[in-house]
Structures are given as structure tokens and as C-alpha cells.
Amino acid sequence: xxxxxxxxxxxxxxxxxxxxxxxxxxxxxxxxxxxxxxxxxxxxxxxxxxxxxxxxxxxxxxxxxxxxxxxxxxxxxxxxxxxxxxxxxxxxxxxxxxxxxxxxxxxxxxxxxxxxxxxxxxxxxxxxxxxxxxxxxxxxxxxxxxxxxxxxxxxxxxxxxxxxxxxxxxxxxxxxxxxxxxxxxxxxxxxxxxxxxxxxxxxxxxxxxxxxxxxxxxxxxxxxxxxxxxxxxxxxxxxxxxxxxxxxxxxxxxxxxxxxxxxxxxxxxxxxxxxxxxxxxxxxxxxxxxxxxxxxxxxxxxxxxxxxxxxxxxxxxxxxxxxxxxxxxxxxxxxxxxxxxxxxxxxxxxxxxxxxxxxxxxxxxxxxxxxxxxxxxxxxxxxxxxxxxxxxxxxxxxxxxxxxxxxxxxxxxxxxxxxxxxxxxxxxxxxxxxxxxxxxxxxxxxxxxxxxxxxxxxx
Ligand SMILES: [Zn+2]
Numbered sequence: 001x002x003x004x005x006x007x008x009x010x011x012x013x014x015x016x017x018x019x020x021x022x023x024x025x026x027x028x029x030x031x032x033x034x035x036x037x038x039x040x041x042x043x044x045x046x047x048x049x050x051x052x053x054x055x056x057x058x059x060x061x062x063x064x065x066x067x068x069x070x071x072x073x074x075x076x077x078x079x080x081x082x083x084x085x086x087x088x089x090x091x092x093x094x095x096x097x098x099x100x101x102x103x104x105x106x107x108x109x110x111x112x113x114x115x116x117x118x119x120x121x122x123x124x125x126x127x128x129x130x131x132x133x134x135x136x137x138x139x140x141x142x143x144x145x146x147x148x149x150x151x152x153x154x155x156x157x158x159x160x161x162x163x164x165x166x167x168x169x170x171x172x173x174x175x176x177x178x179x180x181x182x183x184x185x186x187x188x189x190x191x192x193x194x195x196x197x198x199x200x201x202x203x204x205x206x207x208x209x210x211x212x213x214x215x216x217x218x219x220x221x222x223x224x225x226x227x228x229x230x231x232x233x234x235x236x237x238x239x240x241x242x243x244x245x246x247x248x249x250x251x252x253x254x255x256x257x258x259x260x261x262x263x264x265x266x267x268x269x270x271x272x273x274x275x276x277x278x279x280x281x282x283x284x285x286x287x288x289x290x291x292x293x294x295x296x297x298x299x300x301x302x303x304x305x306x307x308x309x310x311x312x313x314x315x316x317x318x319x320x321x322x323x324x325x326x327x328x329x330x331x332x333x334x335x336x337x338x339x340x341x342x343x344x345x346x347x348x349x350x351x352x353x354x355x356x357x358x359x360x361x362x363x364x365x366x367x368x369x370x371x372x373x374x375x376x377x378x379x380x381x382x383x384x385x386x387x388x389x390x391x392x393x394x395x396x397x398x399x400x401x402x403x404x405x406x407x408x409x410x411x412x413x414x415x416x417x418x419x420x421x422x423x424x425x426x427x428x429x430x431x432x433x434x435x436x437x438x439x440x441x442x443x444x445x446x447x448x449x450x451x452x453x454x455x456x457x458x459x
Contacts, residue, residue, distance in 0.1 A: 364391030
């Protein structure tokens with residue numbers, strides 16, 4: 001009985017040795033990629049310029065255009081095989097210079113709130129809006145109050161994010177409809193304006209902006225966000241004095257659409273140049289911060305993958321493409337333009353990776369792909385163990401690459417520690433000084449490692 005076992009062992013040994021040799025080589029390459037990312041903080045320097053010299057950059061604005069030219073210049077300076085701008089028509093909204101809200105109560109006095117306009121909101125006009133306030137927590141409550149209670153008033157949406165959720169993204173997801181739909185729902189019942197509790201599981205006074213959606217069939221009304229502490233204050237004052245008034249003023253404005261661009265840089269594949277692995281993040285950001293975590297980080301990390309390949313003298317088999325997508329925050333036009341162009345040119349994307357969850361400690365990858373692709377990525381988990389990446393699960397990827405799903409591209413999102421993300425998200429706190437260079441570089445290295453494995457073994 002021992003002989004066949006020995007025979008089988010001898011037969012399988014070369015294959016086994018081959019596999020382990022390949023694994024060993026892969027782990028050596030990953031280690032080199034991590035060392036390169038950690039020792040040469042080019043991504044961090046690029047982020048510095050993007051955030052502190054250019055700053056917040058809403059699509060359609062002069063700042064966004066400056067960012068496009070800067071990223072193009074960075075890519076051109078790297079002597080990549082191809083650098084080009086891909087045209088994208090975008091909305092153009094300007095915040096303006098005035099955004100104030102003051103509570104007036106005969107009983108309690110007056111207080112100014114920490115507020116900001118929601119993205120794409122119309123302004124209030126020079127005279128501003130002053131009216132009584134109706135507090136609600138969801139759309140059912142709003143409808144139950146009905147037109148008689150809402151007409152001529154300012155609606156205050158005050159549903160707090162659920163702090164008991166372990167994932168702050170879940171907490172955000174369950175409160176953000178007030179921001180996106182609140183103005184439209186309140187306007188249907190004759191409201192004059194809305195003020196919305198910041199969609200974030202935080203307790204401070206940074207108002208969080210973000211896009212809202214109007215409906216063509218409903219009158220557009222002004223909408224602003226208020227810091228969560230001031231939302232609690234307004235709610236408390238309303239309980240004491242339901243007839244208090246809120247005065248709000250904003251001079252934000254929607255202007256005609258303009259042409260902007262995705263910025264694209266490539267290293268051409270040595271064996272399959274027609275097959276592409278795409279990665280990156282979005283270049284536009286909200287303007288009240290510097291767009292550091294959201295999502296300057298993803299942009300510079302994507303570019304760093306190409307830099308790491310160059311620095312290590314590695315030649316990819318497939319074309320590696322870094323994209324700085326335009327307009328993730330308002331209408332995802334950059335994502336659509338990219339996917340349309342890919343379809344028109346019959347490009348084949350064998351993988352897409354997006355980094356848009358802040359430059360915190362990387363935890364792994366969330367994969368939106370076939371079961372076999374997911375299993376393949378999971379089989380690489382041991383290679384990432386030395387770098388503390390543990391999350392390799394089926395899940396969402398990102399808004400910029402999502403449009404490639406229809407073309408059958410496996411989609412992957414870099415997952416980072418989410419607990420502090422909403423300290424920064426869409427607020428004045430999203431600044432360069434709050435990005436940790438090592439966490440940023442570890443994210444770039446994690447993606448570079450995954451790109452290498454996809455390039456070597458496919459998905
Ligand atoms: Zn983002």
C-alpha cells in the first residue's frame with residue numbers, strides 16, 4: 001500500500017514545488033512593492049499639492065480644471081506610454097459666498113447655526129427666507145403632517161444616523177435620503193426650504209455637504225445642511241418654542257454645463273496591450289474641505305501603482321491604466337463617459353479597482369464579480385497576510401467603476417478602516433494634514449499588489 005502513495009507523491013511533487021516557487025516569487029514582489037511605496041512618498045507629495053495648492057474642486061469649477069491640468073502634468077512627468085484627457089460634460093454649481101442660518105425665538109433669543117449649502121441647491125435670493133420650522137424624521141412623518149402643516153414653512157429633517165451600527169457606512173446609508181430627497185419631498189407639500197441634519201454618524205458642528213436631487217416636476221427649493229450638534233440644539237429649542245423662526249440665506253447658483261475631463265495615464269501591456277486593468281479614484285471633491293480623503297487619496301494612489309511598476313522596472317503583461325475620474329460627487333458623468341468610451345472602442349477590462357473610502361489603514365478588498373473571480377481573489381489572501389489585509393469579501397466596489405459592470409468587468413473596491421471616515425466626509429475637516437502618509441502609501445501598495453496578481457494570473 002505504501003508504494004502507490006510514494007509514486008503519487010513523486011508525481012505531484014514537481015507541480016507542488018512550482019506552485020510554492022510562484023507563491024514565493026509573488027510574496028517577494030509584493031514586499032518590494034510595499035517597500036517602494038513606503039520609502040518614496042511621491043503619492044503623499046502629489047496629494048499635498050492637490051489639496052493645499054489647489055484645494056476643494058467641485059466639477060465644473062476653475063479649481064477642478066486646475067486639478068485636471070495638475071494631474072495631467074504629473075502623469076506626463078512620469079513618461080508613461082500614454083497620457084490623455086477624456087472629455088466629460090459636467091454640471092456647474094458654485095457655492096457662492098453667503099450661507100447663514102439664524103434661529104429667532106421670542107422665548108429663547110437668537111442663535112446662529114453651523115450650516116452649508118447642499119450641492120446643487122438653488123440660492124434663497126437676496127432677501128433670504130424666514131419662516132416657522134417643522135421638524136420631521138422621515139418622509140412618512142412629512143406626508144402625515146401634510147400640506148396644511150408644511151406649506152410656507154421650512155422643513156427640518158432631523159433623523160440621526162444610527163450610532164449602534166458597526167459600519168458607519170451603514171449608518172450613513174440609512175440617513176442620507178434626507179439630504180438627497182428631502183428638498184423634493186418637502187417642496188411637493190409647499191415647503192419654502194429645507195434644513196437637513198448632516199448625514200454622518202458624528203457629534204460635532206461640521207456641516208456635511210453632498211448632492212441633492214430635484215425633480216423636474218417639482219419646484220426647486222433651497223436646501224442646507226446643519227452640524228449634528230446644532231441639529232440637536234434646534235430640535236431642543238423647537239420643543240420649548242414651536243413658533244420660533246429660522247432665517248436662512250445662501251447665494252449658491254447653478255450655471256450652464258461645461259466641459260471637463262477624466263485624466264488617464266497608461267503603461268502599455270507587453271503581452272496583451274488590448275486588455276486593461278484600470279484603477280484610481282475621483283478628482284473632483286466638495287469645496288468646504290480640500291478633498292484629501294475624498295478622494296484626492298484615491299487619485300494619487302492610482303498614479304502611484306504606475307510609479308511603483310516603473311521604479312521596480314516591472315513590465316506588466318496587460319495595459320495598466322490609472323484614471324482620475326471627474327464628477328463622482330454630483331452626477332458620475334466621468335464614470336459614464338469612461339464606460340461609454342470603453343464600449344465604443346471595444347476595450348476589454350480584465351479588472352477595475354477603485355479607492356474611494358478614505359486613506360485610512362487598508363483592510364482588504366470588496367469584490368463585485370463572478371463567484372470564480374471572488375474565489376481567485378480570496379486565494380491570494382495569504383500573500384497579503386504580512387500587510388494585515390484580512391477583508392476579502394463579495395461586496396460593492398465604487399461609483400466611478402460601477403458603470404463597467406454591464407461590460408462584465410470584475411469590480412473591486414479598496415476597503416480601509418471606516419470608523420473615522422465620516423469625521424472627514426464632505427466637510428471642512430477633509431484636509432491634507434489629516435491624511436497619514438503611511439496609511440496612504442499602504443493603500444497604494446495593497447492595490448499595486450492586487451494589480452500585479454491580476455496581471456499575472458487573471459481573474
Ligand atoms: Zn468620494
